[in-house]
Amino acid sequence: MRSLVLLGPGSLALEETGVPEAAPGEVVVRVASCGICGSDVHSYAGRHPFVIYPVVQGHEFSGTVESVGEGVSEDLLGGRVVVEPSLACGRCRQCLSGRYNICTGLRVMGFQAPGAMCEYVAVPEERLHPLPDRVSLTEGALVEPCAVAVHAFARSGVSPGEAIAVIGAGVIGSMIIKVAKACGCTVLALESDEARAQRAAGMGADAALVSATVSADDVAGAAGGEVAAVFECVGDGRTLARAIEIAPRGSTVVVVGVFAGPVPVEAALIQDGELDLKGTLMYTGDDFRRAMDLMSDRALDVSGFVSRSVPLEGVEEAYRLLLGPASDVMKVIVEPGG
Ligand SMILES: [Zn+2]
Ligand SMILES: [Zn+2]
Structure with a gap:
């Protein structure tokens, strides 16, 4: 062979x-x-x-x-x-x-x-x-990248109907957008430029903005209220810093992106806002089965x-x-x- x-x-x-x-x-x-x-x-x-x-x-x-x-x-x-x-x-x-x-x-x-x-x-x-x-x-x-998103979403602890922000709408970020939408969440996508923001909107995000220029207020405005979690799906120090800056008090920052080396973060914001900073890696069998259920029920459309x-x-x-x-x-x- x-x-x-x-x-x-x-x-x-x-x-x-x-x-x-x-x-x-x-x-x-x-x-x-x-x-x-x-x-x-x-x-x-x-x-x-x-x-x-x-x-x-x-x-x-x-x-x-x-x-x-x-x-x-x-x-x-x-x-x-x-x-x-x-x-x-x-x-x-x-x-x-x-x-x-x-x-x-x-x-x-x-x-x-x-x-x-x-x-x-x-x-x-x-x-x-x-x-x-x-x-x-x-x-x-x-199914495998969808299971990554299912697992990351579960790690966030976000409940159906809450709002989230996703920074970086590549394949995994877009899968998280779709999983969250299938769970009845409002999703704001943040991307590096206008063209990519448009693509994120095409993947089902309710709103999409350019990440470098948004404030926490912009995020709440576009998401229709404070977000319960921010997903960093880029693996870059600047976007992780952004995620921590825009995460409302008491919310969760999920580190989905893969980082090539150490990056500085504003620890005071994590401490002062009681942010939960959570990592996520791959999935288990339950996530695989959930991903397949979502795809089979057409609750999650992977055609794009x-x-x-x-x-x-x-x-x-x-x-x-x-x-x-x-x-x-x-x-x-x-x-x-x-
Ligand atoms: Zn992979
Ligand atoms: Zn082991």
């Missing part, structure tokens, strides 16, 4: 490799669709701190069960599935409390373990989820996310495009079989 291997920064090779065999407790999935994530692009660019080269990338994928290992029901064969790419130890304090997304020894497919930019991939049966009939295999590749589909040969060009200036590409889907 063909596998796209990231040998090191800027070095991708399409290699002929053996089809994996399902070990006990595993299944082999024939990959149908695999989304390209910003973190994949960062790994390609040599800017991802935790990737271990060489690696087959790809952690947002759907497919069909091709074979099953010992101890796994053959009823799964041929089934349409999506896969949680997190490989947890199952023994640490976090795993034992059900929060295996923050497992001490967490490995993620596509970063520290083989991912899905290939024709077949072996995965633990316990990370498999059947794809609902109403969700296509292409849409299945969007897929910009294009490419074969394995097209991934490198897609990376260059995504690394380019002011890319308006949202999600590129890799189809290893075609």
Whole structure:
């Protein structure tokens, strides 16, 4: 079979490799669709701190069960599935409390373990989820980023009907907008420029403003009242500082973006306003199931996310495009079989 291997920064090779065999407790999935994530692009660019080269990338994928290992029901064969790419130890304090997304020894497919930019991939049966009939295999590749948003939204503790602000409406920020809207929230999107603010409005935000120039009063005005949470989805010191500045007293700032290094924050605002500053990482099975329910019920429409589909040969060009200036590409889907 063909596998796209990231040998090191800027070095991708399409290699002929053996089809994996399902070990006990595993299944082999024939990959149908695999989304390209910003973190994949960062790994390609040599800017991802935790990737271990060489690696087959790809952690947002759907497919069909091709074979099953010992101890796994053959009823799964041929089934349409999506896969949680997190490989947890199952023994640490976090795993034992059900929060295996923050497992001490967490490995993620596509970063520290083989991912899905290939024709077949072996995965633990316990990370498999059947794809609902109403969700296509292409849409299945969007379950993972949707689950990131479901988890981040749950971390915020926001109740249905409250207002939120989302800074940065890329794929994850836009997914949070849609999850919040599906929960009856009012959503204000804050973006770096007018064009991106317009795009955020197109993703379902009730209002969209340029983040650098808004005041806390502007935020409350546009959101129809004080927001209960501000989601930082950029991973930049300036936008995190902005999030803390505009967060009303007693609200929550959720750190969704991935930061390349330390950034200064106005700790006095956190202290004085009793702000809750919360991190969020990936998801658990419950978030995956909730994401699929939202997609299956059409409470969350993902049709606007897929910009294009490419074969394995097209991934490198897609990376260059995504690394380019002011890319308006949202999600590129890799189809290893075609
Ligand atoms: Zn991702
Ligand atoms: Zn663990």
